[in-house]
Amino acid sequence: MIVKMKDVIKRYQGNTLALDYFDLEVHAGEVVGLLGPNGAGKTTAIKALVGLHEVDGGIVEVFGQAQNGKNRDLRQRIGLVTQEITVYEELSAYENLRFFGRLYGLKGEALEQRIQEVGQRIGLADRLHDIPKKYSGGMKRRLNIGCALLHEPELIIMDEPTVGIDPQSRHYILSFVKDLAKKTNVSIIYTSHYIEEVEAIADRVYIVDQGHIIAHGTTKSLIEQMKGDATMHITVKQGSPATVTKLKALPDVKEVTLQDDTYHVIAHAGAVILDKVLAQLSQETIVHVASEQPTLEDVFLMLTGKSLRDGEVA
Amino acid sequence: MVRFYLLRLLKDTIGHVILIGLPLVLITLMVSINRNVPEAPPVEVAALYIGLIYILMFQGFGAAYTFEGLEHDFFSPFKNRLLMSPLHPMRFVYANLLFSILVSYAQSLVLLGYVWLVFGAQIPNLVGVLAVLLLGVVFAQLFAAWLIFVFKKAARAQLAITLYIIGAMILAGFFVPLPESAFTRWARIYSSPLTWVHHALYGFIEHRPEDVFLGVGLLSVGIVVVALWAARLSKSVLS
Ligand SMILES: Nc1ncnc2c1ncn2[C@@H]1O[C@H](COP(=O)(O)OP(=O)(O)O)[C@@H](O)[C@H]1O
Ligand SMILES: [Mg+2]
Secondary structure, three states, X not given: OOEEEEEEEEEOOOOOEEEEEEEEEEOOOOEEEEEOOOOOOHHHHHHHHHOOOOOOEEEEEEOOEEOOOOOHHHHHHEEEEOXXXXXXXOOOHHHHHHHHHXXXXXXXXXXHHHHHXXXXXXXXXXXXXXXXXXXXXXXXXXXXXXXXXXXXXXXXXXXXXXXXXXXXXXXXXXXXXXXXXXXXXXXXXXXXOOHHHHHHHOOEEEEEEOOEEEEEEOHHHHXXXXXXXXXXXXXXXXXXXXXXXXXXXXXXXXXXXXXXXXXXXXXXXXXXXXXXXXXXOOOOOEEXXXXXXXXXXXXXXXXXXOOHHHHOOO | OHHHHHHHHHOOHHHHHHHHHHHHHHHXXXXXXXXXXXXXOOHHHHHHHHHHHHHHHHHHHOOHHHHHHHHHHHOOOHHHHHHXXXXXXXXXHHHHHXXXXXXXXXXXXXXXXXXXXXXXXXXXXXXXXXXXXXXXXXXXXHHHHHHHHHHOOHHHHHHHHHHHHHHHHHHHOOOOOOOOOXXXXXXXXXXXXXXXXHHHHHHHHOOOHHHHHHHHHHHHHXXXXXXXXXXHHHHHXXX
């Protein structure tokens, strides 16, 4: 096992209980998503994991060794992408990458080669000699990731690597992570308060709220666990109350309403009934169909009674 | 690491303008004002006196290198990156100090070279003078480390060192000569590390070994005290 955290407690001065019997497991080659709203304890968990914070209780093991913050050998095997952008803004991306490579003992030809490789990977190969100060937010984020990859860590931890950037850069980072996971055998922990991200890249998801894991599993199993609802919205040329009655009679349908020529159908989650619904509408001219399955957002809402977006910051 | 830290300092153009350009202008200005004073000493003597005072003053302002470097490295999230590396965090403190000392010292040498080349200042016992100037820089940069560990913000450290420099310059009578009294005679030698350096410098220039011993002695004690104290404070910062 790459990471094992069990019953971890972390209390900050001022008595904030940031980790409250926190658990996390990561196996070799896995991408694990750590999902939770701002202030849930994600960064604290990461800091405890990498040894930047001492914990007040519980087990923290990395690569089978107890994390005590002093083991240099462990640090060599971990790449941490900090939540904040931590590069030196006045020196070129090249110099930043070089510096972090040197810190982990790379030198000479091997270092030079790694810088080029990483530059390529993060899509900055032709901008390596510009200073980050001139970069867009997305480019800075990518360099921030690159600086943690020089030494080819076996465990990569990314703490909210897409906060505050444009959709294009976000997309780039997500496919980059997927690619990295596929092509190499690294294990990745990816924290976020964006559900789509975690859904898109994680093999398994841990949902954290108030320092405690409230659910974990594959995205699919988490959604299946919840008894949520699926909804369909079907807009027709001319809606009729008779159709509403017919739709209501279908199995698994819980509720049907007609509003401005749009039927809103609520059914049990996981029920595959769109075709049956559409069959009932064969006499009508369908203008638009939309269907929503429950998402992790709904899982979170159901588990905590609050939206993940509540605490969102730009 | 050498390259990274050296580049960081060398690329700081504004720093060079303030720490070299400004004192060059001030020295030139003060020397030319001094020329028109009745009974003024010969220009090469006045230029050396004025030059050394501004060198000391700007060695003090050069302390900004260390406290800004340490602020960037240890009082910002950058700290996490450094603490995560396999190197001992003290290595980054030493790197900041060492390269700040080198760059600030080079600036002192540029200013000294200027008064020598332009005003023909003669510097007896040059090696001794250079050594004392180096001790002055070492003290200033260590003091800067102490300041940032105490104040935690470069802006506050900057304010503190500015007040210190202005206070020390006034007490020493470097800005305007103070009226003769027992206190001002004492202050001219003992009132601050700036006067210790000055006392040792003129000990070398005017061949008074006892002044060299006194100045260098006080300065050495100062360096040891501030280094130990800063090292102690660093423990909580680096964990
Ligand atoms: N250095 C700190 N001192 C005191 N409280 C902190 C500190 N860092 C975080 N906290 C608190 O701990 C909780 C968890 O924070 P954090 O781990 O940063 O959450 P997340 O990364 O999920 O947004 C929050 O209530 C936060 O205010
Ligand atoms: Mg966080």
